[in-house]
Amino acid sequence: MRINLQVLSLRFVALALGALLAVLVIGSIEAIARVGFASGQFSGGAGLVEAGENSAAWSSWQLMPLTAIPAPSPVPVVPAPPNRLPNRSSRPAARPATPTPAARSATPTPAARPATPAAPAVSGYQPRQQIAPANPTNYGDRVSHDVFGRPVNNAPIIVLHETVGSADSALELFRAAHSDESRQASYHSIIRLDGTIVYVVSPEKRAFGAGNSAFKGPNGLEAVKTHRQFAPSVNNFAYHISLETPEDGEDNQTTHSGYTDAQYQSLAWLIARTPVPVERITTHRDVDQSESRMDPRSFDGNKFLRLLAQYGDR
Known part of the structure; x- marks a missing residue:
């Protein structure tokens, strides 16, 4: 052969x-x-990625750098009294807090630090962290000029929300593509009942968390119009954090059993990592201009502020 x-x-x-x-x-x-x-450009599956404290690749998801906000400059405002964070006993506005469509405007309202006993030290607290990027249709860029070409440079605020449904149902909504702009919505982060922080939109981006909204600061109302078809909102200078609603709150009632200790601890831990002063921490209810939002219902503002105080003066 x-x-x-x-x-x-x-x-x-x-x-x-x-x-x-x-x-x-x-x-x-x-x-x-x-x-x-x-870059968040993926689809299918609801899998989450664990975000470790030492994960440099995701460090921008764990902070709210001031570089994400345009340089300071005065914005014409209408004088208005400052808002307060609600206590558990306060009754929310008229309707519950479903994630709002993609309106782009106003800022959160100030909250006075209560003269109550300090909470136990939380310096060693470390929450579990996950990453579940929203679909790019559900967030946008922070802009330096409004739709009329006027420069905007509001100081950052933090707006507190609740999911009304489960955290997973909110994530499913945010991770789906929405061509209809009226359905586009997102938060920057969600805190589960067990205290796990889920990062959804990078802080450098503009989450669509509070349409038709304005922050009542010491100089009056603050809001930015970023879309000609939508009302001004706080979204351009807001960082949106939502607390997962307990099961007894998934309805239209004005109150529910409240949030877990782990959620309050994780909320304080997360906000302590930002440069936002307590006077610029507010709620969806307080920034809402439609008088239809009341989240976060049953939120204990004093408990949160006591925990936040453990991280030092802001």
Whole structure:
């Protein structure tokens, strides 16, 4: 039997080239997948990625850098009295707090620090953290000029919300693409009942968390109009945090059993990592201009402020 060495050599070369090509293709797919996930451009599945404290790749999700906000400059405002964070006994406005459509405006309202006994030290507290990026249709860029071309540079605020449904149902909504702009909505982060913090929208981006809203600061109302078809809102300078609602609150009642100790601890831990002063922490109820939002219902503002105080003066 004669062996054709030339044919064998050609076959060997073909096999080697095929294996090399397969390695290159697989490597390219993995690289694309990594880039796509890092930018939030992926679809399907509700899997969450754990975010460790030492994960440098996600450090921007755990802070609210001032660089995300345009440089300071005065904005015409109408004088108004400051708001307060509600206590558990306060009754919310008229309707519950479903995530609002993509209106882009106003800012949160100030809250006075209560003269109540300090809470136990929480310096060693470390919440579990996850990342579940929203679909890009559900958030936008922070802008330096409004739709009329006027410069905007409001100081950042924090707006507190509640999910009304489960955290997972809110994440499902935010991770789905919405071509209808009136359905686009998101928060920057959600705090589950067990205290887990889920990062949804990068703080450098504008989450669509409070349409038709305005922050009543010491100089009056603050809001930015970023879309010609929607009312002004606080979204351009707000960081939106939502607390997962307990099961007995998934209805239209004005109150529910309240939030867990773990949620309050994680909320204080997260806000302590931002440069936002307590005077610029507010609620969806207080910034809402439609008089239809009342979240977060049954929120104990004094308990939260006592925990926040453990991290030092702001």
